[in-house]
Amino acid sequence: MAQHTLSELAQVAGALLQGDPSRQVDGTAALGDAGPSHVTFCVDAKHVDGLLATRAAAAVVPRGLEIARPELVRPDLALLLSDDPNRAFTKLCALFATERPRPAVGVHPRAVVATDAVLGEGAAIGELAVVGSRARLGAGVVLHPGVVIGPDCEVGEGTEIHPNTVLYAGVRLGARCLVHAGAVLGADGFGFEPPRRLGEPWTKIPQSGTVVVEDEVEIGANTTIDRARFGITRIGRGTKLDNLIHIAHNCEIGAGSMFAAQVGVAGSTRIGRSAMIGGQAGIGGHLVLGDGLRIGGQAGVIGAVPGGVDLFGTPARPKREALKHFAAVERLPKLLERIAELEARLAALERDRTPTQKEHGA
Numbered sequence: 001m002a003q004h005t006l007s008e009l010a011q012v013a014g015a016l017l018q019g020d021p022s023r024q025v026d027g028t029a030a031l032g033d034a035g036p037s038h039v040t041f042c043v044d045a046k047h048v049d050g051l052l053a054t055r056a057a058a059a060v061v062p063r064g065l066e067i068a069r070p071e072l073v074r075p076d077l078a079l080l081l082s083d084d085p086n087r088a089f090t091k092l093c094a095l096f097a098t099e100r101p102r103p104a105v106g107v108h109p110r111a112v113v114a115t116d117a118v119l120g121e122g123a124a125i126g127e128l129a130v131v132g133s134r135a136r137l138g139a140g141v142v143l144h145p146g147v148v149i150g151p152d153c154e155v156g157e158g159t160e161i162h163p164n165t166v167l168y169a170g171v172r173l174g175a176r177c178l179v180h181a182g183a184v185l186g187a188d189g190f191g192f193e194p195p196r197r198l199g200e201p202w203t204k205i206p207q208s209g210t211v212v213v214e215d216e217v218e219i220g221a222n223t224t225i226d227r228a229r230f231g232i233t234r235i236g237r238g239t240k241l242d243n244l245i246h247i248a249h250n251c252e253i254g255a256g257s258m259f260a261a262q263v264g265v266a267g268s269t270r271i272g273r274s275a276m277i278g279g280q281a282g283i284g285g286h287l288v289l290g291d292g293l294r295i296g297g298q299a300g301v302i303g304a305v306p307g308g309v310d311l312f313g314t315p316a317r318p319k320r321e322a323l324k325h326f327a328a329v330e331r332l333p334k335l336l337e338r339i340a341e342l343e344a345r346l347a348a349l350e351r352d353r354t355p356t357q358k359e360h361g362a
Contacts, residue, residue, distance in 0.1 A: 023078065103125065113131040287304050291308070
């Protein structure tokens with residue numbers, strides 16, 4: 001297990017060290033899990049109680065926190081003061097990260113590679129992987145066991161594909177991408193002509209397009225990206241897709257976007273650059289969504305959205321409006337109780353009115 005001094009950690013993280021520079025640590029851990037050989041982190045003052053109780057050797061904290069909370073200065077806890085503790089701690093996690101096993105360079109004896117496939121220098125093809133006819137793999141591509149690369153696919157240099165991922169025929173996957181286990185790229189889009197009469201079958205519409213994933217995209221486990229009916233379903237450069245996401249046929253996702261788990265995007269929708277979409281959000285079909293928008297978890301988007309907007313709720317609406325709506329809904333039970341009380345009082349007043357009052361409408 002690799003060990004590093006706190007002085008080395010401060011240099012890597014770009015942080016100011018308060019503590020023994022020669023003390024050594026061998027890993028990272030959360031506040032509550034850290035032991036005397038770990039470095040941990042605290043993003044802001046909300047987690048100070050956990051920081052006070054931690055057994056870690058050192059903690060990455062926001063610069064100035066030690067002044068606001070002097071009780072943090074302890075002989076057994078070194079502080080790594082940073083203007084950006086999240087980013088600093090990420091650098092330390094990378095320092096201690098162990099490299100995951102990879103197939104050896106070359107073709108495993110139990111892999112199947114078409115004779116007319118082209119493999120770049122240093123490609124590693126794992127056990128039971130399949131590379132189809134006329135497929136082209138760039139230099140340093142890694143296929144873990146069970147990966148299927150269909151005919152006429154292209155995979156850019158340095159891309160790594162984890163077990164049991166499938167690229168259907170003709171899919172193009174860019175350079176330096178990372179695809180996690182079980183992802184499916186290029187399955188048919190969900191296109192059917194409705195029956196003309198009740199009881200007749202649906203008629204499948206041929207899906208003759210493809211999928212293009214640009215460079216430096218990460219695709220989570222069991223995520224599916226459907227091929228276009230015609231043309232291209234495109235994932236822009238640098239986009240990061242979490243697990244269990246579905247991107248339907250003919251969608252276009254702008255560069256640098258970030259989707260959390262279980263997002264669903266219906267067909268022919270275009271999403272601009274640098275979009276951030278929370279888990280389980282659903283986006284309707286044939287929509288245009290602008291650059292830089294942010295959509296909260298479980299939101300339902302049913303109309304076009306300009307860039308730079310924060311949306312929440314179903315149907316999705318601007319954040320401030322959505323929060324007012326949520327607050328109003330929370331008040332409904334008490335309002336209903338109040339209405340019932342007022343109705344009862346009104347009914348009692350009606351019963352107590354004298355006949356003369358009732359005749360004259362008093």
